[in-house]
Amino acid sequence: MKLQTLLAALEQPPVAFHRVGNEPEAVEVRALAYDSRQVQAGGMFIAVPGTHTDGKCFLADAARRGAVVALGEPFQEESLLSSLPLPYIEVRDVRTALANLACAFYGYPARHLCTIGVTGTDGKTTTSNLISAILEVAGRCTGLMTTVNFKVCGQEWENATRQSTLEALEVQQFLRRALDAGASHAVIEATSHGLELRRVHGCDFDVGVVTNITHEHLDFHKTIEGYRRAKARLFEMLDTKRDKGLGVQPVAILNRDDVSYEVLKPYCHVPVLDYAIDQPAAVCAVDLQLNADSTRFRAVLRGSEKFNLANAEIVIETLLIGRFNVSNCLAAIAATYSQGIAARDIADGLAKVGGISGRMERINAGQPFSVIVDYAHTPDSLRKVLAILRPLTIGKLMVVFGSAGERDLHKRPIMGQIAAEMTDFFVITDEDPRDEDRERILDDIARGAEVAGKRRGHDFLCIADRTEAIAVAFAHARVGDTILLAGKGHEQSILIGGEKLPWDDRQVAREQLRLAGYDLTV
Ligand SMILES: Nc1ncnc2c1ncn2[C@@H]1O[C@H](COP(=O)(O)OP(=O)(O)OP(=O)(O)O)[C@@H](O)[C@H]1O
Ligand SMILES: [Mg+2]
Numbered sequence: 001m002k003l004q005t006l007l008a009a010l011e012q013p014p015v016a017f018h019r020v021g022n023e024p025e026a027v028e029v030r031a032l033a034y035d036s037r038q039v040q041a042g043g044m045f046i047a048v049p050g051t052h053t054d055g056k057c058f059l060a061d062a063a064r065r066g067a068v069v070a071l072g073e074p075f076q077e078e079s080l081l082s083s084l085p086l087p088y089i090e091v092r093d094v095r096t097a098l099a100n101l102a103c104a105f106y107g108y109p110a111r112h113l114c115t116i117g118v119t120g121t122d123g124k125t126t127t128s129n130l131i132s133a134i135l136e137v138a139g140r141c142t143g144l145m146t147t148v149n150f151k152v153c154g155q156e157w158e159n160a161t162r163q164s165t166l167e168a169l170e171v172q173q174f175l176r177r178a179l180d181a182g183a184s185h186a187v188i189e190a191t192s193h194g195l196e197l198r199r200v201h202g203c204d205f206d207v208g209v210v211t212n213i214t215h216e217h218l219d220f221h222k223t224i225e226g227y228r229r230a231k232a233r234l235f236e237m238l239d240t241k242r243d244k245g246l247g248v249q250p251v252a253i254l255n256r257d258d259v260s261y262e263v264l265k266p267y268c269h270v271p272v273l274d275y276a277i278d279q280p281a282a283v284c285a286v287d288l289q290l291n292a293d294s295t296r297f298r299a300v301l302r303g304s305e306k307f308n309l310a311n312a313e314i315v316i317e318t319l320l321i322g323r324f325n326v327s328n329c330l331a332a333i334a335a336t337y338s339q340g341i342a343a344r345d346i347a348d349g350l351a352k353v354g355g356i357s358g359r360m361e362r363i364n365a366g367q368p369f370s371v372i373v374d375y376a377h378t379p380d381s382l383r384k385v386l387a388i389l390r391p392l393t394i395g396k397l398m399v400v401f402g403s404a405g406e407r408d409l410h411k412r413p414i415m416g417q418i419a420a421e422m423t424d425f426f427v428i429t430d431e432d433p434r435d436e437d438r439e440r441i442l443d444d445i446a447r448g449a450e451v452a453g454k455r456r457g458h459d460f461l462c463i464a465d466r467t468e469a470i471a472v473a474f475a476h477a478r479v480g481d482t483i484l485l486a487g488k489g490h491e492q493s494i495l496i497g498g499e500k501l502p503w504d505d506r507q508v509a510r511e512q513l514r515l516a517g518y519d520l521t522v
Helices: 003-008 055-064 078-083 094-105 124-137 168-180 192-196 224-236 260-267 323-337 343-352 379-392 411-422 438-451 466-476 505-515
Strands: 016-018 044-047 069-072 088-090 114-119 142-145 149-152 155-158 185-189 207-210 251-255 272-276 283-290 295-301 312-318 361-363 370-374 397-401 425-428 460-462 482-486 493-496 499-502
Touching: 003 094, 044 055, 044 094, 055 069, 069 094, 094 168, 114 124, 114 224, 124 142, 124 185, 124 323, 124 343, 142 168, 149 168, 168 185, 192 224, 207 224, 207 323, 224 260, 251 260, 251 323, 272 323, 283 323, 295 323, 312 323, 312 343, 323 343, 323 379, 361 505, 370 379, 370 505, 379 397, 379 411, 379 482, 397 411, 397 466, 411 425, 411 438, 425 438, 425 466, 438 460, 466 482, 466 505
Parallel strands: 044 069, 069 088, 114 185, 114 207, 142 185, 207 251, 251 272, 272 283, 370 482, 397 425, 397 482, 425 460
Antiparallel strands: 016 088, 142 149, 149 155, 283 295, 295 312, 361 370, 493 499
């Protein structure tokens, strides 16, 4: 694609163009890259500022790898401009520019897809997977991008990037891939980071879904208002005037049970379809049966002229457990029902989902106590998971958990307090300490537990090594107890110091159970 064609796609024209030698406008740009190590000969390098380094430091590397032009924000030091290794285009907002360029480079795939964005503190991956399963059962070829998995028209692969919402370049590339494979719909998990950093800019969302908004990521967004504001962006992006010619119904799916409803409603310029368990709403759940290994309820859908929907009732049976999964199901029902998916397909789609990797996953090696791996890593999700497990536990309820390094420091004592109040015994351990002092993270969590009246070494332990922590918890378990391993879920690595070490809670749990004498495979 010609450089001038790409530049014409920018929402805001460049503020300066620092040429090096001849005129590059007519140059053919063969690829885009924001990581200099990914630059290809004939490519454009987009210098994005990161949390640790600034892309502008890698211009020479990009040039060495064959980049023909670079684009980024203005240089603070004018003196550097005289020694640029390649032509440099200055823009005010490089993240929006990256999204604009990616959309143009991949031919604006979102314009030809019904795009569904799912945001919220907890439940995004689950809800996204549920929506995609329903659409597939209804015969719609679908693209899906989440923390855990990617899917294009039934072909699925793991998300090994440790990032929930990828950069705009990968998002647009994915949408193009889905469209080329014949997809009519795309479901994209949109985190608050992703929204704030313009990663989903250009996705032209038709449907916006929110699960809930609670305390998390406050280090990044500074205040709960900033965090809510980031989530609101998804809803601001919905537009009734956008006509893709696909017969899609622009709609905002909001949770009436959650504080986010009142916060987000003013940002919605499209019709709102609400869902709830505890309040009257367009999509409601009644007659909940929350079993140990399945859930059953009736979804009552109120007809709406606005959406051209009739009244309906659907009996839902799902293998997902716990009240919050009823909420996730309702969000998925509302999203798909609003797009004209039949009640039968909704029920079949939800029934088809066996479980989401690392979410409430049972590990059974024949031991007389329950071991459950779950991704709960926020105060709200930890509280909800423990509340689900308590009535399902005859004996003691225990949890092994930690809190990530360099992330949301505020939540650490809160997590400690929740474990103190809701379990009988717990082990505080590593999650992903990154470059932080591991013991300090454990101490931060322990402080919350101590304030809640628990004694270290007696009511709980701090063991940084996660394998040892799991082994010690298993050694404490008796018949009828439940041990929750929280915070790592599906993840395949643990970040300690600068290292990314292989890790899988489920595998470690099985191995420790085997060492404790349990082994279903023998
Ligand atoms: N609706 C919900 N409300 C509260 N907690 C939930 C909800 N749905 C799932 N959870 C809990 O949160 C954990 C993560 O679920 P899920 O992966 O679906 O959320 P997510 O929003 O995608 O998380 P992340 O932001 O880390 O990608 C689950 O393992 C479960 O403990
Ligand atoms: Mg997720």
